[in-house]
Amino acid sequence: MYAAGLSGGSGKEHMNTAISFERVSKTFVTKGTTFEALSDVSLTVERGDIFGIVGYSGAGKSTLLRTVNALERPTSGQVIVDGRDIAALSAKDLSVARQKIGMIFQQFNLLQSRTVYNNIAYPLRLAGLPANKIVDRVEELLEFVGLTDKALAYPSKLSGGQKQRVGIARALANHPDILISDEATSALDPQTTGEVLDLLRRVNKEYGVTILVVTHEMDVIRSIANRVAVMQNGRVVESGSTYDIFSSPTDATTKRFVSSVLHHFPSGNAVDRIRAVHRGRLVQLHVDNRESNDPFLSRVAREHNVDFNIVYGGVSELESRLFGNITLELLGTDSDVDAAIRDLALSTPVTEVTQNA
Amino acid sequence: MRDIDLDALLPKLVKAFFETLHMVTFSFVFATILGILIGLVLYSTRKGNILENAVVFGILSFIINLVRPIPFIILIVAMIPLTRIIVGTSIGPGAAILTLSIVGGISIGRIAETNLVAVDPGTIEAGSAMGARPLRVLFTIVVPEALGPLLLGLTYIFVALIDATAVAGTVGAGGLGSLALTYGYQRFDWFVMFAVIVVLIVMVQVAQFLGNWVARKAMHA
Numbered sequence: 001m002y003a004a005g006l007s008g009g010s011g012k013e014h015m016n017t018a019i020s021f022e023r024v025s026k027t028f029v030t031k032g033t034t035f036e037a038l039s040d041v042s043l044t045v046e047r048g049d050i051f052g053i054v055g056y057s058g059a060g061k062s063t064l065l066r067t068v069n070a071l072e073r074p075t076s077g078q079v080i081v082d083g084r085d086i087a088a089l090s091a092k093d094l095s096v097a098r099q100k101i102g103m104i105f106q107q108f109n110l111l112q113s114r115t116v117y118n119n120i121a122y123p124l125r126l127a128g129l130p131a132n133k134i135v136d137r138v139e140e141l142l143e144f145v146g147l148t149d150k151a152l153a154y155p156s157k158l159s160g161g162q163k164q165r166v167g168i169a170r171a172l173a174n175h176p177d178i179l180i181s182d183e184a185t186s187a188l189d190p191q192t193t194g195e196v197l198d199l200l201r202r203v204n205k206e207y208g209v210t211i212l213v214v215t216h217e218m219d220v221i222r223s224i225a226n227r228v229a230v231m232q233n234g235r236v237v238e239s240g241s242t243y244d245i246f247s248s249p250t251d252a253t254t255k256r257f258v259s260s261v262l263h264h265f266p267s268g269n270a271v272d273r274i275r276a277v278h279r280g281r282l283v284q285l286h287v288d289n290r291e292s293n294d295p296f297l298s299r300v301a302r303e304h305n306v307d308f309n310i311v312y313g314g315v316s317e318l319e320s321r322l323f324g325n326i327t328l329e330l331l332g333t334d335s336d337v338d339a340a341i342r343d344l345a346l347s348t349p350v351t352e353v354t355q356n357a
Numbered sequence: 358m359r360d361i362d363l364d365a366l367l368p369k370l371v372k373a374f375f376e377t378l379h380m381v382t383f384s385f386v387f388a389t390i391l392g393i394l395i396g397l398v399l400y401s402t403r404k405g406n407i408l409e410n411a412v413v414f415g416i417l418s419f420i421i422n423l424v425r426p427i428p429f430i431i432l433i434v435a436m437i438p439l440t441r442i443i444v445g446t447s448i449g450p451g452a453a454i455l456t457l458s459i460v461g462g463i464s465i466g467r468i469a470e471t472n473l474v475a476v477d478p479g480t481i482e483a484g485s486a487m488g489a490r491p492l493r494v495l496f497t498i499v500v501p502e503a504l505g506p507l508l509l510g511l512t513y514i515f516v517a518l519i520d521a522t523a524v525a526g527t528v529g530a531g532g533l534g535s536l537a538l539t540y541g542y543q544r545f546d547w548f549v550m551f552a553v554i555v556v557l558i559v560m561v562q563v564a565q566f567l568g569n570w571v572a573r574k575a576m577h578a
Binding site for chain 2: 098
């Protein structure tokens with residue numbers, strides 16, 4: 001890794017990297033007030049990833065996404081796309097580079113004055129493809145997104161889901177290596193969202209397109225992303241594999257996002273209600289794919305003469321791996337419960353729910 | 358009640374109608390060309406747009422605002438010296454066309470600017486994201502997307518030009534306006550006046566109907 005910077009980065013290292021954000025900061029100045037939309041963001045998106053960026057509105061996730069095709073330019077830092085600093089390209093080179101970076105939008109942004117066919121043909125004409133090749137490619141794309149019968153319709157006649165499928169077809173027209181998605185499902189109902197996400201998954205699997213998805217919906221991340229970064233106030237507060245982020249979030253924002261879709265942990269109110277009935281000590285046990293079949297819970301309980309009640313919990317599956325959390329009430333003398341907690345912790349991570357939690 | 362001499366009226370009416378049509382058509386064509394150019398310049402030199410230029414935008418905008426508040430009847434008189442230089446005469450349809458084209462062009466310029474500015478910025482962004490350069494975005498996205506409302510605006514100006522042409526009749530432009538004024542205002546021949554009004558109404562209705570139809574075709578809504 002050392003000395004790589006001197007030679008401008010080793011080729012091999014970049015082979016598998018689709019996008020690399022290197023200490024990216026972006027400051028907006030309007031009427032004397034400055035706003036730091038991105039501060040010191042570093043992330044790497046590997047080829048073939050479906051990489052999710054999640055955050056509340058104003059977290060900077062869309063700004064970050066838009067640096068990938070230089071719709072926004074970093075105030076400092078670099079965005080390396082396919083081995084090149086995208087913001088440093090000449091206007092002409094950028095135009096060509098953008099043809100290889102598809103983009104889809106929350107509001108679809110189709111041209112209302114053109115038919116579905118001509119919307120999809122637009123980027124092909126830009127790329128200077130001959131007319132007969134354009135016809136073939138558009139037909140191929142229409143078939144891929146299942147809109148062959150809508151070729152001559154105008155966008156105003158389409159449903160939201162159909163519009164986004166046209167958006168996807170248009171974004172894929174010039175065989176891009178990368179597809180960036182700015183809240184592409186946020187204007188769609190859950191059923192249509194599912195269909196669009198299925199389509200994106202096919203784009204990734206069948207065409208090997210690296211996809212960078214910005215969303216505020218953790219469900220979207222759970223359903224398609226293999227890696228995720230959580231943003232807050234222009235910073236990446238946590239990033240990792242989707243499984244790791246969902247199964248063991250560490251940052252408070254991440255935890256809030258995870259708990260918006262997974263209900264493994266009781267809320268404060270739920271804890272109060274539990275305590276009204278269960279006066280014993282509450283502990284939370286992490287659950288995941290276990291290698292051993294040791295029935296540690298009943299074994300520990302027996303050894304230390306402690307009884308237990310299951311009072312809350314949930315287990316989920318992500319990428320064929322299980323993870324979850326069970327909240328138990330432990331009943332016994334204080335010293336026995338202490339000893340039981342110590343032994344349970346040998347088998348799985350345990351946290352005690354403190355009185356004022 | 359006086360006899361109504363249709364045989365004498367009809368040829369006058371037909372002649373006046375074609376004079377008006379001639380003035381409106383020519384001034385509309387010139388006004389559209391001038392107006393679209395003004396609209397494109399105003400739009401592109403606007404803050405944040407491709408040819409951002411505060412000086413050009415400011416001067417052009419100032420000139421437009423200078424001309425627009427002047428009532429047409431006063432402007433056509435005030436422009437007589439300029440008309441003499443350019444057209445060679447200050448009376449007749451040719452002279453009126455110059456003033457009509459300038460007034461119409463300035464109005465169309467503002468309308469075109471408004472319609473171009475109103476184009477969904479999302480479509481422009483999509484164009485840039487696909488790799489279209491600014492001029493290409495302007496002519497293949499912004500202009501086509503603005504076309505429907507622009508055609509409605511042009512229809513509005515076409516109707517306004519019919520109106521203005523009648524006004525120009527007071528200063529010797531000929532056409533339906535002159536006819537109505539000569540017979541109605543000076544000779545109190547109400548029948549001729551009403552006949553002119555009916556012709557004007559029919560012209561406006563047809564123009565508006567055609568404009569709506571073309572705009573609807575362009576909007577695909």
